Amino acid sequence: MGPGPSWDLAYDVQLMFSYPFMVNAFRAGTLVAVIAATIGWFMVLRRQSFAGHTLAVIGFPGAAAATWLGLATGYGYFGFCLAGALVIAALPTRTGRTASAEQSAVIGTVQAFALALGYLFVSLYKGFLSGMTNLLFGTIVGVTDTQVLVLLVSAAACLGVLIAIGRPLLFASIDPDLARSRGVPVRKLGALFLVLLGVAAAGTSQVTGSLLVFALLVAPAATAHKLTARPAVGIALSIVLALLATWIGETLAFFTVYPIGFWVTTVSFAGYLAACLWRAVGVRAGRRPRLEAPAATPAGART
Amino acid sequence: MTMTQVQPGAVQVPDQPVVQLSAAAAQVGGSTIWSGVDIAVGPGEFVAVLGPNGSGKSTLLKVLLGLQPVAAGAVRVLGSPPGRHNREIGYLPQRRAFDADVRIRGVDIVALGLDGDRWGTPIPMLSRLLRPAAYRARQEQIAAVIDLVGASGYAHRAIGQCSGGEQQRLLIAQALIRRPRLLVLDEPLDSLDVPSQAGISALIQRVCREQGVAVLLVAHDVNPILTYLDKVVYVAGGTAVAGTPADVITADTLTRLYGTPIDVLHDRNGRLVVVGQRDVPAEHH
Numbered sequence: 093m094g095p096g097p098s099w100d101l102a103y104d105v106q107l108m109f110s111y112p113f114m115v116n117a118f119r120a121g122t123l124v125a126v127i128a129a130t131i132g133w134f135m136v137l138r139r140q141s142f143a144g145h146t147l148a149v150i151g152f153p154g155a156a157a158a159t160w161l162g163l164a165t166g167y168g169y170f171g172f173c174l175a176g177a178l179v180i181a182a183l184p185t186r187t188g189r190t191a192s193a194e195q196s197a198v199i200g201t202v203q204a205f206a207l208a209l210g211y212l213f214v215s216l217y218k219g220f221l222s223g224m225t226n227l228l229f230g231t232i233v234g235v236t237d238t239q240v241l242v243l244l245v246s247a248a249a250c251l252g253v254l255i256a257i258g259r260p261l262l263f264a265s266i267d268p269d270l271a272r273s274r275g276v277p278v279r280k281l282g283a284l285f286l287v288l289l290g291v292a293a294a295g296t297s298q299v300t301g302s303l304l305v306f307a308l309l310v311a312p313a314a315t316a317h318k319l320t321a322r323p324a325v326g327i328a329l330s331i332v333l334a335l336l337a338t339w340i341g342e343t344l345a346f347f348t349v350y351p352i353g354f355w356v357t358t359v360s361f362a363g364y365l366a367a368c369l370w371r372a373v374g375v376r377a378g379r380r381p382r383l384e385a386p387a388a389t390p391a392g393a394r395t
Numbered sequence: 396m397t398m399t400q401v402q403p404g405a406v407q408v409p410d411q412p413v414v415q416l417s418a419a420a421a422q423v424g425g426s427t428i429w430s431g432v433d434i435a436v437g438p439g440e441f442v443a444v445l446g447p448n449g450s451g452k453s454t455l456l457k458v459l460l461g462l463q464p465v466a467a468g469a470v471r472v473l474g475s476p477p478g479r480h481n482r483e484i485g486y487l488p489q490r491r492a493f494d495a496d497v498r499i500r501g502v503d504i505v506a507l508g509l510d511g512d513r514w515g516t517p518i519p520m521l522s523r524l525l526r527p528a529a530y531r532a533r534q535e536q537i538a539a540v541i542d543l544v545g546a547s548g549y550a551h552r553a554i555g556q557c558s559g560g561e562q563q564r565l566l567i568a569q570a571l572i573r574r575p576r577l578l579v580l581d582e583p584l585d586s587l588d589v590p591s592q593a594g595i596s597a598l599i600q601r602v603c604r605e606q607g608v609a610v611l612l613v614a615h616d617v618n619p620i621l622t623y624l625d626k627v628v629y630v631a632g633g634t635a636v637a638g639t640p641a642d643v644i645t646a647d648t649l650t651r652l653y654g655t656p657i658d659v660l661h662d663r664n665g666r667l668v669v670v671g672q673r674d675v676p677a678e679h680h
Contacts, residue, residue, distance in 0.1 A: 137499070258516025263507045266499060269488035270569075273460045273481055274512040317498045321553035324519050326498070 097347045108346050116235040120243050121338040124295045125308055127247040129334035131292040132313035133327045138265045141310055143180055146199045147293040150176035150206045152302035155227045156213035166239050169294040177290030181283035230301035230353035232345045243295055250291050257281060304353040308334050311360035318367040333363050411474055413438055413577050413609040419468030421454050428454055432635045434628055439607040441623050443614050446630035452613045456579055473576060485570030489581035493562055497555035501565040504554055506537055508569030544568040544598060560591030580612045584619055592619045618666045
């Protein structure tokens with residue numbers, strides 16, 4: 093992408109940020125990492141990764157259609173992802189594990205159709221083949237100031253809503269029956285969360301591409317869930333991991349010829365592997381991983 | 396963190412029943428599942444709800460929690476129509492177990508029982524810094540109830556890594572944390588091994604006596620709790636009868652209830668076995 097690194101860190105960073113497109117890529121990446129990591133933590137807890145992936149894939153025809161119609165891709169991502177979230181939220185949800193098999197079949201079918209539709213829009217818009225790769229696997233160039241602004245507004249709104257509903261959402265995710273008996277609007281919270289997930293998926297798609305959103309939406313959250321069972325620490329860890337993956341991935345994409353989607357995903361995946369390894373070693377050594385509260389700590393001393 | 400702790404018995408007349416159903420009927424999907432049900436549960440009573448699968452035991456609990464209306468008759472819970480005082484009811488829904496990969500600690504589950512229904516997102520480090528007194532009081536309240544159920548040893552582990560009995564103790568702590576006046580437990584002993592069943596039964600009995608909490612416990616097998624019970628409600632044959640175990644779990648009463656000959660056998664340890672002609676579910680599993 094850019095020139096090779098000089099291995100003088102200060103100089104390299106300075107060089108990277110002398111390109112306006114890299115500044116915007118970092119701005120967008122940072123916003124997306126924070127929102128994807130936070131929403132992703134809840135998504136992994138609620139076992140809605142499949143729905144999250146579907147929403148991301150639905151964004152692809154949206155972005156392709158936007159390009160075809162001469163609009164900014166961002167609008168296509170947000171429009172289609174939000175519509176998709178509302179449709180999934182409106183699907184009749186039945187309780188129990190047996191219902192989820194049918195639901196995943198429906199969602200899978202929709203996913204295939206979304207990809208096909210996206211491909212159609214790409215063919216309608218002639219001479220757009222490298223554009224398709226960018227939509228599916230992400231690109232480091234071409235994040236506009238407007239796009240950064242839209243990401244900032246959507247990330248702020250998303251976080252604001254999530255902070256407002258965080259505790260009852262956690263309650264409804266872990267124990268829907270009990271939460272309902274306490275007057276928590278479990279269904280409405282579920283629908284609202286899907287909308288938030290749609291926003292996160294749309295935002296993340298603009299950095300990693302539709303097919304690689306999981307690099308930021310799932311991998312950091314899943315890694316955090318592996319490392320700690322404390323909600324506050326888990327969400328913070330998830331954000332730190334997503335930021336690291338984004339920043340390192342974008343830097344590597346700048347100094348090498350390989351694309352951003354590959355690097356961000358690879359860094360995320362490496363983090364996940366390391367967490368698995370660390371836990372496996374910890375379990376084998378007969379101790380619990382350090383981030384979990386040691387039994388010796390007085391029960392009242394921590395949350 | 397503000398604390399929301401309901402003081403039990405503040406406005407309540409002491410002898411008023413905690414739960415009262417008169418001539419109550421319930422429908423599921425348009426057909427009447429039980430009718431003509433009269434039940435009264437007093438403060439601090441330990442009551443078992445028994446009956447075969449599909450007889451409407453869980454429906455009875457839903458009615459008491461205000462999640463389902465009655466089709467006929469009257470229901471009062473803690474002196475009001477059902478659903479009004481759910482904050483003063485500790486409810487343990489029926490469940491199998493948390494999956495092994497649920498990575499949330501037991502203490503977090505217990506804390507949700509305290510204020511999980513409140514909006515917002517508490518940030519522990521922030522509340523510790525800004526409101527240390529309230530933070531500490533909350534931590535102590537959580538620790539106290541975990542200690543009460545004897546779960547301190549594993550409350551900081553991910554709940555998925557706890558055994559079935561350990562999970563059940565933590566969930567009882569969750570149900571108890573707001574000092575409820577009524578504890579509603581839906582099959583808390585199922586899917587537990589025999590020693591855990593005995594331990595949980597003794598715990599519930601202790602809470603019932605020491606805290607003066609009325610307990611309504613749905614059970615498949617009455618034997619683990621038989622010696623502790625003040626009352627049983629037997630749901631079967633489209634209605635329910637309530638009374639002492641000695642009155643209700645008899646060949647005569649159950650024969651009338653089922654409308655088919657039933658025998659109740661006693662073994663030498665005082666355990667009961669209900670046997671019917673064809674496929675009336677036996678009281679043991």
